[in-house]
Amino acid sequence: MVVVGGGIVGLSxxxxxxxxxxxxxxxxxxxxGGLAAHQTGRNSGVIHSGVYYRPGSLKARYATGGAxxxxxxxxxxxxxxxxxGKLIVATAAEELPRLAALAERGRENGIPVTELDAAGIREFEPEVTGVAGLHLATTGICDFPAVARRYAELAREKGAELRLGTEVRSIVRRSDxxxxxxxxxxxxAGVLVNCAGLHSDRVARMAGDDPGVRIVPFRGEYYELAPHRRGLVRGLVYPVPDPAFPFLGVHLTRGIHGDVHVGPNAVPALAREGYDWRTVKLRDVAETVRFPGTWQIARRHWRYEVGELHRSLSKRAFTAAVRRLLPAVTEADLVPAAAGVRAQAVARDGSLLDDxxxxxFDPADPGSARRVVHVLNAPSPAATASLGIGREVARRALAALDAGG
Structure with a gap:
């Protein structure tokens, strides 16, 4: 069995x-040359409760138990x-219906939800301002790169081999x-398991399959609070998300090591591993530009993306977005932090895969593709749910191995 990808999903x-x-x-x-170098090692470390996800979806199923x-x-x-625990805060009256819908969705997913007024918000986060909020007691934080390394150690103890610095150049499927x-x-190998994250669609095509989607990379840019201002935030504070876009908006996250991340925004990346505006890969840009789904995204969400680009290029605009939740913060309080890139799978019609x-190979479909299992979209909360996702992918891979003989 060959697993392509040494991130948290491949290792789980x-x-x-x-x-x-x-x-x-x-x-x-x-x-x-190391494990968990991309999405796993460049996120805010949140163990998500599952409140955002459509009841019955894979995200909801895996996140609620996975936390x-x-x-x-x-x-x-x-x-x-x-x-x-975590706060989701409405900063304006027009966000209240969405906040109420989130509370209902959380309850449908079996998550304890406490509704708060402005005074209740201040009890948890004295510096945060909002008109109403939700408190989710089951949300947490952890060191996901350390989790990934532990998966690797446990797998290695049982005989698995990890080959670092080993890029896949080609894949040939045979009957055996x-x-x-x-x-x-x-x-x-008998079966190939594709957990390549930012390159999962390419590995699928390399294996002779049309994934039906393209990975369109979005960079999430973070700041962090200067050390002397970390006391402004006690825990995790999120805005009410816009359901039309699959990103959660600029939020405040106290990490497991005491740092407080602020962000991310979401801007198009000019490379699949483009962690700043200076990193440009022409192949990646060309693939993104040629893909019809990219233009559909631009047509539907251009107003939202203009705002994201403005916040990327203007620290003042980014600070203004943060001040909606945390009025005491100033530009001087924000220090640039490492960015991440989200591997967003997009269909040809421009729809963003949410689940x-x-x-x-699918054990329920005898006619499905043999000898391969692809993980084509594993967005947040993939790290939270990585144990469950790993079991599901392993189940499919072992079934593929048995079916192949």
Missing amino acids: TAYALTRARPGVSVVVLEKE AEMVEFCREQGVAHEVT GVTVRTASGELR FAFAG
Whole structure:
């Protein structure tokens, strides 16, 4: 079994494979020199409760159970974590219907939700201003890169092999297996599992499959509060999200190491690993521009994106967005922090895939593609739900192995 991708989903899959079938041969290929180098290592570290996700969706199913499971894993494995709770704050009256809808959705998903007035908000966060809010007690924070490394260690203890600095160059599907070629040679396996994140669509095409989607990268740019101003925020504070766009807006996150992240915004990245405006890869830009879904996104969301670009290029505008939640903050309080890039899967009609998406072999469909399993979309809360996602991908991969003989 070959797993492509050494992020939290690929490593949780390797861990699940070695648990589900002791003795199975598992090799993880990661093109970077270290694990969890991209999405896993560049997020705000939040263990999401599942309040945002449509009841019955994979996101809702995996996140609501995954939050408690992740806390238990961190406790058992000695990974830094804390159950902090979270506030979602409405700053204007027009946001109240959306806040009420979120509260109802949370209850449908089985999440304890406490509705707050302005005074109730101040009890949790004295410096935060809003007209109403929700408190979610089950949200927490952890060190997700450390979780990923622990998955790797546990998988390695059961015989899995991790090959770093090993980029996949080509994939050949055969009736009896898959041949994966890298710069250092070739590897033959019964099944290939694609957990390549920002490059998942490319790996799918490399394997001979049309994924039906394209990864369009969006960069999330963060600031953090200067050390002497961290006391402005006690925990996690989020705005009421816009349901028309799959990003949560600028929020405040006290991390597991005491830092307070502010952000992110969401702007088009000029490379799949484009963590700043200076990083441009012509191949990545050309693929994005040629894809019809990109222009559909631009047509539907251009007003929203103009605002995001303005906040990217103007610290004053970014600060103004933050001040809606945290009036005491000033431009001088915000220090640039590392950015992240979200691997957003987009369909040809411009629709943004909101849920987890798998392709390749499906045990419920005997006619599905053999010898491969693809994870095509694993947005937040993938890290929170990584144990459950890993088990599901492992289930599909082992079924593919058994079906192939």
